[in-house]
Amino acid sequence: MTSPTLDVRDVTWAPRKRDPLLLEATSFSLNKGEVMGLVGPNGAGKTTLLRLIYGYNRPLSGDILLDGESLRKMAPRALAKKVAAVLQEQPSDFALTVREVxxxxxxxxxxxxxxPGQHDAEVIEAALKRLQLQDLSHRSLSTLSGGERQRVMVARALAQEPQLLVLDEPTNHLDIRHQLEVLQLIRDLDLTIVTSLHDLNLAADVCDRILILKNGAPKGFGAPMDVLKDRLVSETFQVRAQREQLSVSQKNHLTFQL
Incomplete structure (x- = not known):
């Protein structure tokens, strides 16, 4: 049996050992190429879990393994070769061009x-092309819109050639066209991906697995159709959720009411 690419084992986190847990024991596994959507209301612990996965924080207890190796044992440089992250907080005052970023x-x-060698140049050029940034490559990052900066950060992450890509709300700041392009990119990449998303219907459309968090505790994990049930979504988000099938696409779609 093939071991999972990403194996999260009962991880917890708090700022200090005696503080209340901001993330209760959480476990899940992803195979190579799977996309997991992390969903939940504000303050659910999504960013906390992402920070553990890309190594910004260390678990208070439990462990995270990438290809069977504990992140705790990886040197920062080795970790950076394997895990790339695109965060919500974007730098806006870099005196660097898009290509340099x-x-x-x-x-x-x-x-x-x-x-940098020839291979580096080829990887950088491919990342710029994939995010349609060639025409902006000589612009300073500080002159770009929020959506353009988001695309630059995704391109930088792809240039790392990681095994695992962590995306914190990757569609923030993007107009509808570029939201769809980033989501299509997520589908097309041959990478294991963990991404937080606010839109449950987008998460169901693009993700192989869904993890629901509420108040720092996992409430469900599995395939979107198995996890995004009316009752669980309603209880998690404190709304009335109903799943309907769209007649044209035959896809399931969640609607919400207060």
């Missing part, structure tokens, strides 16, 4: 003070 994704792969 995307090139930062190659830093973990370079030895010492070595200069």
């Amino acid at each position: 995307v090139a930062l994704g190659r830093v973990p792969h370079r030895l010492g003070l070595s200069t």
Whole structure:
């Protein structure tokens, strides 16, 4: 039996050992290429869990394994080669061009003070092209809109050539067209992906697995059709949720009422 790419085992987190837990014992596994959507109301613990997965914080207890190796045992450089993150908090005052920001994704792969090589240049160019940033490549990051900066950060993450991609609300700041493009990119990437999403219907459409959090505790994990049930969604978000099947696409769609 193939071992999971990402294996999260009973992880908990609090700022200090005696503080109340902000994330209660949480476990799940993802195979290579699977996309997991992390959903829940504000303050549910989504960002806390993401920070543990990309190594910003360490679990208070439990462990996270990537290809069978504990993140606790990985040096920062080794971790940066395997895990890339795109966060909601975007830098806006970098005195760097778009191409230079995307090139930062190659830093973990370079030895010492070595200069970028041909492979680095090809990876950077491919990332710029995939996010349709070629025409912006010489612009300063500080001159871009929030949506454009978001696309630059995704391109930088792709330039890392990671095994695991962590996305914190990747469609924030994006107009409808670029939201759809980023979601299509998520579907097309041959990567294991963990992403937080506010829109449950988008999460159901793009994700192989869904993890629901509420008040720092996991409430359900599994395939979207199995997890996004009317009752669980209603209890989690304190709304009245109803799942309907759209007649044209035959897809299930959640509607909400207070």
